Amino acid sequence: MSDEEVLSQEEVESLLTAMEAQAAPPTAAAAPSSPERRARSREKVAPYDFKRPERVGKEQVRALQTLHEGFGRNFGAALSALVRSIVEVKLTSVDQLTYSEFVFSLENPTCFNLLRAEPLEGNLILDINPSILYPIIDRLLGGGKGSGSLARRPLTEIELRLVGRITTLFLRELRHAWENVLDLTLSVDRVESNPQLVQIVPPNEVVVLISFELTIGDVRGMMNLCIPFNSIERISSRLAANSWVSYGRPTRSPEAIARVSRQLDGSLVEVVVELAQTTISTAELLGLRVGDIITTDKDVSEPLRIEIQGATKFLASPGALKGRKAVQIESTLDTPPKAAATPPVAAKKT
Known part of the structure; x- marks a missing residue:
């Protein structure tokens, strides 16, 4: 074969491409014709380790x-x-x-x-x-x-x-x-x-x-x-x-509410009976001595307020039991009233 009959590189590649196109099925995509395309196709392939299959999504x-x-x-x-x-x-x-x-x-x-x-x-x-x-x-x-x-x-x-x-x-x-x-x-x-x-x-x-x-x-x-x-x-x-x-x-179920209630039954709470309230000046406060009497505007027949942990819950009347001061609960307050502004001095008995 003479030098004139030798095919160039471009002609050889074009012949190979034409032969691959004829051999491929009609529905198959054409094979990548450049190294860059072949590299991109290999990037889409992910390795699979049969020893560690990813079964959980x-x-x-x-x-x-x-x-x-x-x-x-x-x-x-x-x-x-x-x-x-x-x-x-x-x-x-x-x-x-x-x-x-x-x-x-x-x-x-x-x-x-x-x-x-x-x-x-x-x-x-x-x-x-x-x-x-x-x-x-x-x-x-x-x-x-x-x-x-x-x-x-x-x-x-x-x-x-x-x-x-x-x-x-x-x-x-x-x-x-x-x-x-x-x-x-x-x-x-x-x-x-x-x-x-x-x-x-x-x-x-x-x-x-x-x-x-x-x-x-x-x-x-x-x-x-x-x-x-x-x-x-x-x-x-x-x-x-x-x-x-x-x-x-x-959600709060009745069983959960009952369980919390049982746990709270034995809790210690602070009980305060409010006898009366009044307001005095700082000078009067500094001048108080043993035996002095603080007068209030509260009527003796008005009920006393009983506070549980700072919240007013009951109304009671004063009295005595076995030689000790006591109160008798008269009624229950379902909705405690809003607390008024705290006065400078309040006469309370615990």
């Missing part, structure tokens, strides 16, 4: 995050009342990973609680890191604010009972957080110290890991709630709905 993850943010605030308040110290509970992440990755990321020994959450299938896991668990136990036993050295051992029988008080608070608030999604019956199945000896799902099964950071003074630690995906798979559509938004604004 973004909408479900956002729902779980919003739901457990409110749970963290309520659990922190309940835990603060238990340990009589300020405890901050902050939601740090909501991730999905395999069960084996979750287990091997934990310390050994740790506080590994297997939970039952009926009607969900299988078990849930609550892991409490020893770095925050032992300081909480120390405070429950009367310890001070010092963190001390961290123990590297399984929990004793006494410590397990104290941990039961913590998990009871956790399950109570968790049930309240989920009540708008599903009415759960939560309980602790058993407590283990070595997480690698417990297998509730296959190692490659996807789980949802909800992590909280607990802070007590200068001590911090993690608390993890592990939910296998197969446990919530059949209710995932409820997590996509907006039913969880109403968490934190429950």
Whole structure:
């Protein structure tokens, strides 16, 4: 072949393009003819890891995050009342990973609680890191604010009972957080110290890991709630709905009102009987001596006002009982009148 019969580079590329166009099906798009187009097409391809399949949708993850943010605030308040110290509970992440990755990321020994959450299938896991668990136990036993050295051992029988008080608070608030999604019956199945000896799902099964950071003074630690995906798979559509938004604004049921009333029955309140009111000048006040009498405009037949914690609730008449001054309640004020401007001096008897 002579030099005149040799095809140029442009001619070779045009022939190859024409052959590819003829070989391609009519409905298929033309192949990219430049390196720039081929690079753009490769950018659209996302790698897929079969060991870590993304089975939980973004909408479900956002729902779980919003739901457990409110749970963290309520659990922190309940835990603060238990340990009589300020405890901050902050939601740090909501991730999905395999069960084996979750287990091997934990310390050994740790506080590994297997939970039952009926009607969900299988078990849930609550892991409490020893770095925050032992300081909480120390405070429950009367310890001070010092963190001390961290123990590297399984929990004793006494410590397990104290941990039961913590998990009871956790399950109570968790049930309240989920009540708008599903009415759960939560309980602790058993407590283990070595997480690698417990297998509730296959190692490659996807789980949802909800992590909280607990802070007590200068001590911090993690608390993890592990939910296998197969446990919530059949209710995932409820997590996509907006039913969880109403968490934190429950209606007042008659049972809740009765429970609060029972708790208030034994409360101590201040009872004040107002005998009369009058106004005197500062000079008269400074000139008062023992035996002086302050006159008022109140008639002796007018009822006395009884105040409960500063609010006028009853009308009464004065008297005596067994040699002591007393009052007899005559009527109840359903709507207390607005308090008038406080006078400089008021004669009251408690």
